Amino acid sequence: MQHLRHVYDSQWLKTVTVGYFDTLNHCCTTKQLWTYDNFVSFPKQHGYRIDENYRLHPSGKRTSCVILDRPALDQAWLFFQLIYCVVRKQEEPFLDYEKLVSDGKLDTSTLPEALDEWHKHMHDLHKRDPGAAIMRFLEANQILELAKQVVLANLAENSPFMLVPQHTKRYEKGNRANELSEERNLCIMILGETLSAVLTRMMRTCKVNLPGWELDDGGGWGPPAYVSRMMFNDEWCPRSQATVKGQLGRNATLLYVTVLAHENNRHNCHHNYQHSQRCTSSKCEFIEASDSPLDSSRGPIREYRPSHSLACSATDSVDNKDCGMIGPNEDEILDVLERSDHPRTGVFPLIRILEDKETKDLKLKVEEWKAGTPYATISHVWSQGLGNRNKREIHVCQLRAIENLLKQVFGEQESYLFWLDTFAIPQRGTGETRHAQLKRKAIGLIHHIFNNAQHCIILDRYLMMYGRAFDHNCSIIGAEILASGWMMRLWTLQEAFVSDQLHLALGGHDVYNKKPPNLNNVWTETNGQEVLKSSMTDIMRVKVEHNLMRTGPKKALARKSTSERALLIASAWRAVRYRTTRNPGEETLALSSLLDIPIPQDDESSVLSTSREEDRERLMERFWETVGKDDDFGKSIPPGIIFLPGKRLSSEGFRWAPFTWMSGEVEAYPFPLDNPKHPTKLTSKGLVVQLPGFRLYPTRDKLCDIISTSNRSSFKFSVGRGLDEWYQVSAARRRSQLNDISAPLDNGNHDLHPIALELKKDIDSGKPLKLGIILSRPRPVEVQGEIGLLVKICDSEDRCPLSGRDKPLLTCKIIRRIEVSRLAIGASEIPPWQTGSREAHGYDPILSRYERFKREKVAGVQLDDAQSWCVDGFPGKTPTTVGVKRSQTDVPTARQPRGFLSKLKRVMTSGSRFESSDL
Template sequence: MDHLRLSIDEEFRPKYYKPNLFEPCHEFHSFPKAAGYFLSDEQELKHIEGGEVKEFHQFIQSWLFFGLLATVIQLPENESFFDGNFLSEDGWHINTEKLTDYLEKWQKQEVGRKDGQTIRMIRAQVALDLAREVVRNHCSVDGKFYVKNRIDEELSLSLMVLGETLTNAKSKIVEKVGFNIRGWHGDATEGWGNPACLLSKMEGDAGWCPRTLHILKGQLKSLATSMLSAYKSHDSAILRRQSHVNCDAMEPCQAKSVNADGIYVTKHHPRCPDPDPKGCPFIEPDSKEKILAEIEKDNFPLLRYQDDTKQLQVVPYEPHEKYATISHVWADGYGNPYDNKLWRCQLDYFHTLFKELPARPPGQEYVLFWIDTLAIPVGKSQREKELRKRAIRRIHDIYTKARYTVVIDNGLIQMKPSTYEGTAMKILASGWMRRLWTLQEAYLSKRLLFAFKDQHLKNLDELEEMYPKANDSLTSNIPTAARNYFHNMLGPDRSARINELSSASGYGLLASVWRAAQWRTTSHSEHETLALATLLNVEYDESISQAGLSLDAENANARSVELEKAKRGKSQLELDRMMRDLWKVINETCPGSIPSGIIFMPGKRICLEGYRWAPRTWMSGQEVDYPDPLSILTHPATLTGKGLSVIYPGFLLHTKTRSDVLGANDEDFHFAIDSTLLEWYSVNWKIEPIHNVPVGLSLEEKQLAIILCRPRPRELPEIALLVEIEKTIKQRSLIDQRQSNIYYVYIVCRIKIKREIKEALLSKWKEDITQSITRSNPGEGKVIFGEVLDENQRWYVDGRPDSMSLPDDIERPPEIPTDRNEKATPNTKRPSTRTRPIQQKGKTRASNTASTAAGLATRTSGPVNSHVSHDRNKPSNRFGPPPRAHTSL
């Protein structure tokens, strides 16, 4: 790992299990047998009984370190370069400092030598694929055959790092030489596993938050090298200053700025010379009335801090005024839920930072600035509460009009910026990147500057200019992985917005926002819809606007994780309604912007009729499944009173009983799609505990189907939906009389589906189904047939209307309100009915109803049931009359 230049020293240095057993005469795939081992059909390493077995660690290192090096690099001098070139001076440990030289020799050889290149590249990729599977299965903490301490943990880490290094180098070489044989490139962005020794170090002495670790593992896609870089980029002493004993991987970080009683505390700056109210008092704006008056005039106040007099003046915003905004997280102690005040040391620090702003206007001694803590009212009077909501509505304008946005994070300000990957990884793992409000602040800002140690401001745009050179490295994929920070703050979409480019449609922007929001959290669940509506700049109603009041002092006293969970549980139905209202206003204001792939996203779903397709939160904290449904170009979804209308391919499932598919003791099923019995698919439908099929569902008679995110799944498991058909509408063309079906469906659960290619399984399944349909009692036993649907099949997707779709943590209300019978709240502001794209104008693909392509030759003896039900849920009219015109995206 020395080639990474991460100053690892002796911390994770692997032992050398001498001597190396892999000789030039050995072949990579057959080497295990020569050492007394073999790989089972499930790719588990086992001993060959009765033969001579080499010591396990010696075998693993010889095969997956030295053997992989020899097989992939394939240099002429590889007969001798392993003996001492990868050992420490004392000969007891592995040292990879010279690996960079060999990678450069490899690249130089391939650039200048075309003969036999195809075979060499394929041979290297096949070896890397096998090695990656073995390492992930046996060395990664989430591996199928991982056993703690069975393999030396430092050795496991070294195998992961080497594998990722060679994969990255091959990818760069392939790109340079123009090797373009489809299917033989490999994926350099997929990691080789999660190393136990590194994760235990981060969870233990280093004091990392479990939530941060969980998110990093998802963002870095099990890239051990990148996780190692993240660990080294942060000083563990800094991280230990906050206690994470109450934190959980699946819950927002609980390390808040509170005292022993759980009361929020506004903190002094870490370097405050006298953190005492007498030596460093609170400072507030010179006129609270000026702040309120400017907000009442639909303007916003700016602030000027005079460090000589320690006065904080309120200045009305004037058009084209140059000012800075400050982006921070309340958990760092820069907030104040009781008064519009901050400690003097904080304002002194702001003033020092402002001196470092680039292109500062000449002669401007004091920079105008805006920070929510001082400029958004927090009082208890009705006037202050109403103006607070109006001030929050102006956040979009405030950040878009600012000349600078300065990011202040308590972790970053104690670290120095370094290389591109080092600086980017610091930002990626920072607390500022974990919060939802900072996402919209980053996206809306023209010029984003990160505050580091010694008042150093790092310009985001200048940092990104360093990426191409940093990424032109054979030694690691760290720069690409670290650049997740850029995508997770909507970097490409932000650049398109600032430069007025049309690179992102409303559809694409919503997909990008989802991917970025999934890794973020907010201390108040009700803030989610408010922050998203502000980011997207859509008009929202009173239910969402009310969320802006939740930072009152009475709500700032989250004394425990249990209290916060109880508060969320009691309000889950209200949260569902707020999320429903957000989808409504997005669909009305920006038609054609809802990504169809949203139906495949993980997590629990809204419990309200017509919206049970929608996840309750965008902040799932879960990696998007393969293949990313939000990245697949398809028709935009349409919101209707009957559910979400989408166009996707799929399969109809024909079976004697639904228990063949949803058997209580089964986790998977399989089916063929035509009478040749040559094409088979296997399905795993128990991929999420929260979506286990309810008791009794298998006994119902409604036909089941599968919605695919793309046609004909491949050999790797792909995300899909298992649904039940509630109603089928038959349509036909007046021109050619062609008939098609539209399916109204309820989601049963998310599934993983793949095309099965294992010959042993295919032979058995073919024999089983042949016997079942030819015996005297056809259909006896488990028999499932699939029918291929058109790629343009239209579906109306919703969830089941019974109690199984209600939140688990609330009591069932007497009636679930629907758009038809729910009464409007008095004095509710009606959002604008004008329509526009979220970003740039464009075009949407028109789509007609889809037709069915029958691919089924043999059916079961039972009939196909299609139940027709009356439509009880008419399209919503809550937001006023329909718009007169829609803008296509």
């Protein structure tokens, strides 16, 4: 992995050294025959076979070359052969053994130059002979695809290790054999991701577009157990581990360099501080501005203390060197907000910094925003100390640091306008309702404020301490921002998404007089660089932009189509799922601000507590209700949302919806959120979607078998009279952040037994039970199962409210999530008792189809590709025993409709504090 130094020329980069296996000296095929055929046949030649799950096994057969043990085979095939057979001319590689081994160690230092030669060769070949070049591209593509699948199946870390911190025994010191294996695996993964990235860029440069043949390496070749060991050894916070691994997925390169870039980040490594001992993979208890080291003389009482700037010599507010506190006149802030006459687009207060020319003292002036006024917003992490729980003040040193950054982004002028939530959002007053009302109004304007700002300056304490302002290496910037505290917070997502120009404050701006890098154009600086650096930067850029919802040109919501708006919600869900907020009850408030959905302010209905789970559920219902009625998003709830895993809401009409967006859940293949072809509509009975599917017609016995939770076996059915198109259905299992699967069945509510009992009662009572399957796209593929829903179809005479035609609407309830795959031609003809050749005595390929039809006892009818479904779920089970959790047993009761987010009044009025950057 020494080639990474060409990409990340930073002091924090460390490369792993892997030894060369001497047994390869006797392996002839690592030194000749560097073709596609040679790569594919390599395992066979060395005594191995690959099963249908890409797992490697000894074949027990005679070989044409020396039999290698597994580590040596991995190195020979997935390192040397991978380079030889991909990075080559016709049949001659650009690198040989002497250039890849140094002092008995693997060394990729010369790989960047070879990749440049390969890029030039393929570019010239494409000019001379496009057909030959395209075939070479396809061969390289398939070699990398095969290698990746083998790596994922044999070398990648299993999912349980990625979701929770590892037990000590997993990474105990002294087990050097495991460490060496993990180092070798990491190097192979990084090599594979490197070659895939370069090939992708080469094809794009040559304008080769082959639908269906695109490289699918966005997820990467990992995850590597080596990175989990690094996190364990550095005692990373369990929540930071889960967040970083979730945001970066399987990409071994990004996981490795990002963890290296944050080795000293207190936000992620705070095991020596009070309260951090209570951190879990779902919640972090550490607050930098209030936690003290474990050996501190301060007691365990948490007291939020506004921090000084990094350049200030004072350490706390009682220090003799204290630089003092400063803030605007709060009455002037309140007066401006009172004049704001629109809940979404009204005026708001801005702050101007003025300096006395003689004393150099600073003072603040409050001004009212007017359309066209240039100003900057400050996006920060509240827990790092730029907030204030009691007064609208910050330390003077912090204000001077902000002033310096404003000069950098605006250029030299006398004064600068800016917006900071600590100054501009009122906190609770003493016995007054004025503060609470105006606080609520200010929160409703946040989307508007960041949307109209000329600049947004990102302040993260770790980046301002360790980030290098003098070097705008975009790959280093990406690695440093990905695992920052700012990147992990829910409220900062909307600030990044809405803002026009994002500037990242790094260390040394005042010393080097460097303008904070602009995340909008920092990536363009790779143009003209070597192919390795530009290719790896593309991976980093995609991951950063994906997690900031900045994946394309900014486009006004009014100009977006229904599908584009649905994709916006889908993008928001993906970016939110791994973020956190101090108060989970304010999730819907942040989502509403992110999507710019109006917040009603005139509803006087009763208050719900955002700290109680059942009330958070009601708030999420009201959120979806508001989305469904919104002029912009009313028909743009992504249909693919019904397939998401995780806990769902429990009230009628909302049982298709996730309980929370901050779930850490992974979408299932084929990622249905990506394909919102048709509009949707929220009704009192559920979400109306237009998706393909099947009607199922089983016998009574088969029906009982399908709905049973004790029988988890799959079933097959045919959809045509000729019995030549068969599908297999199996229960979907919970998937981790890494697409690995665990055993439990998953219907989204994690309790199938009550549903099965209810359906069994219907069968026993003689009621007709109709079953169906909803798919995200027609004709599932053969390679892997595609996510779907097994549903009960209810009797209904409704017509589709979305179609201009008189289309029938199937009202249904979700039984469970399933995986559906199309069987290859002939697969359904194999008798269950036959394991040998199909040519064995007694086998009949035609009659076997009819025999299977009889055995399966179920037939399917394919529905229209835009069949209308009104999707809901079953109610939760009623309590039957003492001690069962209420959240698992409550049956929803009827409630009067309430205006959305009025239930947040307690947050706005009853003593809780709004901390916009760290909730």
